[in-house]
Amino acid sequence: MVPAPDFSDEFRLGLVSLMQWRRDVRRFRSTPLPDGTLERLLALAAVAPSVGLSQPWRFVVVDSSERREAVRGSFERCNAEALRCFSGERAALYARMKLAGLAEAPCQFAVFADRTTAQGHGLGRLTMPATIDYSAVMAVHTLWLAARAEGIGMGWVSILDPAEIAAILDTPPEWTLIGYFCLGYPSEQDCVPTLEREGWEQRRAPVVLRR
Template sequence: MLQRKTFDAGFRAELAQLLTWRRDVRLFRTDPLPAGTVERLVQAACLAPSVGLSQPWRFVLVDETSRRAALRRVFETCNAAALAGYSGDKAERYARLKLAGLDTAPSQFAVFCDRSVAQGHGLGRRTMPETLDYSVVLAIHTLWLAARAEGLGLGWLSILDPSEIVSALDTPDSWHFIGYFCLGYPAADDDTPALERAGWEQRCDPESVILRR
């Protein structure tokens, strides 16, 4: 019989530090990652919970220069459209934000949800099929924390047209695009979100997101 695992106060304090210092990184050093780093982080991601133990996450490692260039063009188009949607001070602030790490991050990958996955036999998703997508997001967050624990930064790039990403990466029709990510060593560490430092938005009070019944 396995002995129950317990985590002491010291571990919980370290975990709180990990959560505090996890950042959505946009500025990377160009240092290459050690061989096998991404594969090891994907292994950690596969420890995430998933509805019905379906494990619907699919990782596409983007190494080809031509594909990266295509994705860069998609971002530029979408970013210009997003900027046009703001005016005045917000437009000026948006223009100053660093919203991509595409030029310097040594590793880039896309994450998809395989909505046709047979694993799990449909358990738990008949009434809420979206839990497949949620499961993938949990895997991403697990990878995010594992990367930060190794001194790496992850950036989620969402200013993209999903249909263009699917076309550029030539993925199966049943795979639903969740996100595109840049991974590497951050140019600097910080315990405060970049958007907060830039004056774009502030973190909310945790009590404000609780509704008691």
Template sequence: MKFETAHSQTLRDLLTWRRDTRHFRPDAVSQDALQELQSAMELAPSVGNARPWRVLSVTSPEKRSQVRSEFQRCNAVAETQYDDKAKAEYRKLKLAGLDIAPVQLAVFTDTAPNEGRGLGRHSMPETLEQSTAMAIFSLWLMARSHNLGVGMVSILDPKKIEAIFDAPDTWRFSAYLCIGHPSFLDDTPLLHKVDWQKNTDTVWAEV
């Protein structure tokens, strides 16, 4: 398929409006939309075609509560690294959508999948986790095309999350995603809005 200028612009729009969403409405996400997100992950590239991502849809109130408690514990520890001024700014940040997001996914990477027969990962085993990251980003862009927001909760202890979900020994926690309808639409990153961190230039040099 040959793509036209309009395709490039649409992709750029998706990249521009792909924001880490923390503010959600409680409205349910349709099963059709969820199927589209799953299909987007299916299209992602992976090392040796190993397809190492493992996705758990977290619907259990008990599991969600355990994840929320772990976030709160880690968040309390994280704020101690800042001085008083930065700590006050940190506390104002909304860092998770765990209370409202209707869809929550725990994503893991299988570090020893049979699929792919080891191709491309003997010298760089981290390519398995890179593959999972690409699958997550594919889901993220598809979500945005359906006017859904995605937020990644990174203030979590991976080992604790693996224990909460009784993950197999070869699974490594990769991401916890909150998905739903954003409570507002804006292409300005939240950390820009609150003046926490502006974008820095990408290092792109000839050698």
């Protein structure tokens, strides 16, 4: 057995700061990431917990300019449709906000969950099959924190058609889209979420029930 490390008070304070500064970045510098950075971050993502050690995450790195343009087109169509759901001041605020960094981010990738994976032998999935998807989300969060620790920003582009993105990226039919992400150095820094700064929503205390 390897002894557990003794995490210091300083380390714990740094971890709190890291989580507070993990932001959903929309504004990126076009500066490329150093060679090997993405691969290293993806390897760190793979240490995330997963149900039954199934490791169902599947990463698709999008380098093709044609595929990136197609993804951007999907976003623009979905974004225009979403705008029609709002009216008045809320619509004006929605239209003003920058909701994706697809034009500037030097690195883009998608994360899928393979619900049919045999790894893990089905452990923990019988009554809660969605834990496969949750496991992939854990990998995303692990990568997000690892990137932020290196001063690299990440943005989750959720205003997309999942079926359209799967077709654009030509992925196996058994893979389920978890999210499409932009990665790069932020062009601005703030520990307050953009949506909070813009007045879209305010962070609230967690809902906790005691039984």
